[in-house]
Amino acid sequence: MFSNSSKYAIKAVLFLAIHSDENNKIMVKDIADPINVPQAYIAKLLQELAKHKLISSTRGPKGGFFLSQDDKQGNVLDIIKVIDDDKKLNSCMLSLKFCNASNPCPIHHLVSQPRDLIINNLKSKTILELAIHVENGTSRLPL
Amino acid sequence: MFSNSSKYAIKAVLFLAIHSDENNKIMVKDIADPINVPQAYIAKLLQELAKHKLISSTRGPKGGFFLSQDDKQGNVLDIIKVIDDDKKLNSCMLSLKFCNASNPCPIHHLVSQPRDLIINNLKSKTILELAIHVENGTSRLPL
DNA sequence: GATAAAATATGATTTAAATCATATTTAAGA
DNA sequence: TCTTAAATATGATTTAAATCATATTTTATC
Numbered sequence: 001m002f003s004n005s006s007k008y009a010i011k012a013v014l015f016l017a018i019h020s021d022e023n024n025k026i027m028v029k030d031i032a033d034p035i036n037v038p039q040a041y042i043a044k045l046l047q048e049l050a051k052h053k054l055i056s057s058t059r060g061p062k063g064g065f066f067l068s069q070d071d072k073q074g075n076v077l078d079i080i081k082v083i084d085d086d087k088k089l090n091s092c093m094l095s096l097k098f099c100n101a102s103n104p105c106p107i108h109h110l111v112s113q114p115r116d117l118i119i120n121n122l123k124s125k126t127i128l129e130l131a132i133h134v135e136n137g138t139s140r141l142p143l
Numbered sequence: 144m145f146s147n148s149s150k151y152a153i154k155a156v157l158f159l160a161i162h163s164d165e166n167n168k169i170m171v172k173d174i175a176d177p178i179n180v181p182q183a184y185i186a187k188l189l190q191e192l193a194k195h196k197l198i199s200s201t202r203g204p205k206g207g208f209f210l211s212q213d214d215k216q217g218n219v220l221d222i223i224k225v226i227d228d229d230k231k232l233n234s235c236m237l238s239l240k241f242c243n244a245s246n247p248c249p250i251h252h253l254v255s256q257p258r259d260l261i262i263n264n265l266k267s268k269t270i271l272e273l274a275i276h277v278e279n280g281t282s283r284l285p286l
Numbered sequence: 287g288a289t290a291a292a293a294t295a296t297g298a299t300t301t302a303a304a305t306c307a308t309a310t311t312t313a314a315g316a
Numbered sequence: 317t318c319t320t321a322a323a324t325a326t327g328a329t330t331t332a333a334a335t336c337a338t339a340t341t342t343t344a345t346c
Contacts, residue, residue, distance in 0.1 A: 005333080007236070007238055038335060044336095058342090059341075059343060060342055063342085095150055110261070110265055115257070121253035122250070122254070131249075146303075146304090148303080181304090184306075187306095201313080201322080203313030290345090292342080293340105294342090297339105306328080310326095311323085311325090312323075315318100
């Protein structure tokens, strides 16, 4: 469905949503461990997310990554789009070019509707909302 | 969601469902082209499917691959299980070990239900039923 | 300004998936 | 029973994803 890289990126963003803000920046080395992702790898992903303005960062001493109020209004699908490229999400499950609702491949109707549901769900909730669920115990993040 | 190999295997099985039976065996070289998959690659996948009894085959002259009546009662999920290994399908979207309905990761509820729907759909229809849809024009296979 | 601490840019390495190649085994038909 | 046509078994190569490494740039602080 989506890559390891996207999973890591989602975990990192949620971690930042919970633990950071404009005056609480977090360095790569303090993110990698708790979300259980190699430091050099998550660093690259965070840089990519920052470049696309999904997360914020400042360099130099006292620098680090964080989520602005604005960043926290983003959603999970945005992350996947940046890291993976969303063609993968939307394209035919058999990779057939022509396939769509009116000209479906043999498994189109088995997959299409629930798949769209997932996509819509992933963009329906803000990062902030997801983070709040973690904070109030409705869901869990670590490991 | 699932690998290229699984996609190829599904296409091949559906192709066989439409064009083969006990007295109409099809050789690898006559499958590869119409489903648009490299011959050596699909050969390996077909061998794997045959080994797991999802399709049938006979060697030697006049040999080839085919779907028995029994094979046609199989479903798409069986194919994915053999080629990919279904852990990938069932596991947490963030790859978190503990994640389940009562101890959910932050995106569990966004994904879990529609994902289960896809899985159930993929096992709800037989290969034969899917092939019939292609034959009567309800769906399309080629390319 | 000089120093140090952070992200950034870039690219190298490793690993796994996809693809290709070929020797071996089986079975039909002459 | 010999030849030939097919799948099978096995492994090599290529490609892309995942992972690691490091030189460069920016910015706070002294």
